[in-house]
Amino acid sequence: MSLEDPGPRDVGLTKTGDVNYDELESLLGDDVLGREEHLNAEAFVIRPDAVQDVLSTLKTDAGFDNCNCVTAQEYQDRYETIYHLTKYDDRTQEVGVVVPTSKDNPVSESAEPVFRTADWHEREAYDLVGIEYEGHPDPRRILLPETWQGHPLSMDYDQTKPQVVTLRENKNPLEEDQRLNDDSDTMLLNIGPHHPATHGVLHVEATLDGEQVADVEPDIGYIHRCEEQMCQQGTYRHQIMPYPDRWDWGGAGLLNEWAYARTAETLADIDVPEYAQVIRTMSGELSRILSHMLAVAAYALDVVGDFTATFMYGMQDREVVQNILEDLTGQRLMFNYFRLGGVAWDLPEPRGEFFEQIRAFIDDLPEKLEEYHNLLTSNEILQIRTVDTGRLEPEIAKSYGATGPVARGSGIDYDIRRDDPYGYYDKLDWNVVTEDGCDNYARLLVRLQEVEESAKIINQCVDLLEGWPEEDRTIQANVPRTIKPEPDTEVYKSVEAAKGELGIYIRSDGTDTPARFKIRGGSFSNLQTLPEMAEGEYIADLIASLGSLDTIMGEVDR
């Protein structure tokens, strides 16, 4: 970015390359009602009937092409929808768009025509909070059953009232046989919620024309566990940290913990000691390897078949990492190792043995990865199955807010570890992996290569930790026993989790628990792209595409 000569894409930027909010405000003109100060960025309060105007202006003129998250919440006097915008080119440039609506008529304009990703986010906002969106193409509930009464995160919701969702009231999934019209030869096929390839309780309603997929609709919410609400009932200091582990049981728990740690540390202004940052970075990357190995192994199940050797190889190689993390955190799945301001405890003694264990794994890794490449990526049958199937063009991926390996498989050079650095990543030498294939094959390749990059990071962390002076090993900052941020402080922060960008929005109300806790699961946005990839292809490709997204229903349904 040139400093002297701002080009057309640099509208709304200061000369140093920061966001110039004043210029943005004048760009938006009368639509802006006011300004708000969030900890991560400034936000414009806009008229509820100008959402599309504002967002498309910010998108096309100022380059905010990433609608990262949509948070809905209810105040005493109003409802509010916040669109957290950022740029795929520069993650540090953020702007919030706050859309207040009145209590008696909570309707605002839908952002769906500008950002496709708003489709699901707004459905969720309607489902949980009760805000309606004018012009939304499909204004239904998304997480809760159609027959649910009330909106659980709204203020007048009676949590003690039993909700009876009888079988009779539920839509019979077997009833409707044909979708498009009665003369057509299409067939509705329910894939899931219990199906070998949905990797959890996902229900995909597929309309088939022979073996070809005419229409796909993912139906989510089967394991909705009120995670946001549970987090709102926990205290910042200790009670929230165990939850993020439960949004990803594929091994990426530590990365999820980091998302909460980062957000809460920004909120409470806590500085993490460097030593703890290095431990976080190392353990986080081990966690990523766990997740990616599982993704690759499970992908072999989807594409190769259910007696594939690759799956077991993947599980075995994971086991080594699993043992390392068990030694470090004491847990194999729900690690709960991070604390606000650092980590729970220091590396296990004897340290030398622990480092040896990690080194041995890193040393063996290239040979093991070679085996995956032999079995999978260089196999011709796998190539004819995955190359050029499940195509996700970069522009479409951006519109859906796709992140993580899904975005990088579509050639989008976007990785928060580098673009909005945290932890120790900016001081280490590693690369962001991108592939231009935009297909199932590219996503597989990205994951395999990211394992290599993670290993590189871990290796450097081990070097650092080995030489770390003993008197300097502070594992936690001095954090007050009770954290009570100023009332109405708002913050949205995210990290690069294994499946994609995991963002958390917190609004405080002066107590030691959050007033609003919103989770942006990477899989939520990634899964939304499935129809774009699968429609017009074969059932087998639908399954392959679904597998290549590597969604985990824990962070989709929350």
Place this chain on the structure above:
Amino acid sequence: MTLSDTIAGLLGLNANDPLQFGIAAIIASTIVGTFMLVNVAIAGPWAKRKITATFTDRIAVNRIGPFGLMIIVADAVRLLSKELIVPEKVDRPAWDLAPLVIAGSALFGFAVIPMGSGIQVADPEVGLAYVFAVASLASVGLVMAGYASNNKYSMLGGLRAVAQNLAYEIPLVLTGVSVVLFAGTLQLGNVNAANTIVGAQQATLATVGGIEIPSWYAFVNPFAFMLFLVANLAEVGRNPFDTPEAPTEIVAGYQTEYSSVYFVLMYLGEFIHIFLGGAIIATIFLGGPAGPVLPGIVWFLVKIWAVFLLTQWARSALPRVRIDQLIEIGWKGMLVLSFANLILTAIIVGVVV
């Protein structure tokens, strides 16, 4: 001398009286059928698990009996004692008949297979045609299962199975025909009977370093052998051609709705089919039950188990192709190649021999 003749002789039955010879033939069939079912019983609950486990670095069944072998009994009891769930609106009796057709059709094929050591129920002049005919009957069973189950996954699996079998049956038979061209007969015969398919393979093809290499058709025409192996993988529905079942795509295809004893029959049918495929390969390409030192029946077992091992190997290592790719390989690739092979064979037989 078939097994039926031997039994008739042993029991003092008159081989010229159809009724008496029928009794001998039934006894012979019972022996052969039971023998093959014992093979399947070892293959299904035990060997398959052990083989797959070896490929995937696991241990597999090892708790009951020596090498976990008693799992065969335990599994048989377990499977048979399970509840037989009959879904609503299944099309009976087609739904009930399908497992029988699938398991039975493959078993019929063994009637004419020479297993060595004089074990062969019958040796008709149209032996090879008969084997192909009864083996293809399984397709009828697959359609019945797929259609009668009243389940969309079953339906898809049934349709895939038929499409696949059509695409591979023709190359399979055409490649088999090239052997017929060589032998000049459809009769499978046995090691000692010249002018039969097996008998013709016993001649010496060449002598390398004092070792006589028999003129097995796998050596005479390796191209046909490879074609047949691939077509056979598709025929029995194993990776990379297991699309009709494709558990991660269409749950279990045509066998989705079958439980308990019907499930056992379905599985049994699949395994007998694999062994029948192995038996055909052994008979028409690998010299039948012939081999040095050991008795014929042992060589026969070695050959069919080798083919079984190959299917398990493919299953552990090879990705599955998509249904449209599979059909394409069948009609555009295999069919063309098998015709080429047929013409090539005709030229060789006409010109050289």
